[in-house]
Amino acid sequence: MNLRLKLSDILIIWLVAGITFFSGYTAYLKPQGRPQVLIRGQGSEWLFPINASEIVAVAGPLGDTIVRIEENRARIESSPCDNQTCVAAGLLTRQGQWAACLPNNVLLMIQGGDDDVDAVAW
Numbered sequence: 001m002n003l004r005l006k007l008s009d010i011l012i013i014w015l016v017a018g019i020t021f022f023s024g025y026t027a028y029l030k031p032q033g034r035p036q037v038l039i040r041g042q043g044s045e046w047l048f049p050i051n052a053s054e055i056v057a058v059a060g061p062l063g064d065t066i067v068r069i070e071e072n073r074a075r076i077e078s079s080p081c082d083n084q085t086c087v088a089a090g091l092l093t094r095q096g097q098w099a100a101c102l103p104n105n106v107l108l109m110i111q112g113g114d115d116d117v118d119a120v121a122w
Contacts, residue, residue, distance in 0.1 A: 033112045035095055037074045039067050040107040050074070050110065060104030067108055076101060076108055 035050040041058035048054055050072050057064040063080035073093050076086040081103040089099035098109040 035072075035110055036112045037069050037092075038107070038109045038111050040109075041065070042105050058104075058106045060101070060106055062104045065101050065104050065106040067106075074108060074110065075099070076106070079104055079106070 037046075037048045037050055037052070039046040039048075039056055039058060042060055044058065046056055046058075048069055050069070052069050054067075054069045055077075056067045056069075058067060060080075065079040065081075065086070066077040068075055068077045073091045075091050076089065076099050079086050079101045081101050083103075086099050086101035086106070086108075092099060092108065092110050095110050095112060098107065100107045
């Protein structure tokens with residue numbers, strides 16, 4: 001059996017290796033930058049640095065949901081929804097944390113920054 005590699009075989013191997021490396025780099029090793037607070041409402045989106053001092057009223061079908069950003073933390077301060085689960089979510093401080101008011105179509109999320117390993121997951 002003859003298993004000689006041709007030039008095209010070598011090029012394909014290098015191409016697949018390059019794509020694999022690039023995918024791994026962008027998913028795991030790429031610097032994330034500074035944390036940012038993402039707020040999404042009905043047809044609106046806001047992006048603030050985590051160290052901003054802002055109060056944002058996000059309009060939704062039930063009324064305004066109030067989001068407060070201060071002292072490197074973000075939270076849903078008040079919402080017109082009945083169950084108030086979004087308010088009970090508390091302070092968001094790290095990348096990947098989020099709170100949502102589903103009845104009022106509002107999402108609050110911390111993105112970017114260092115991806116610390118959670119003690120529970122570790």
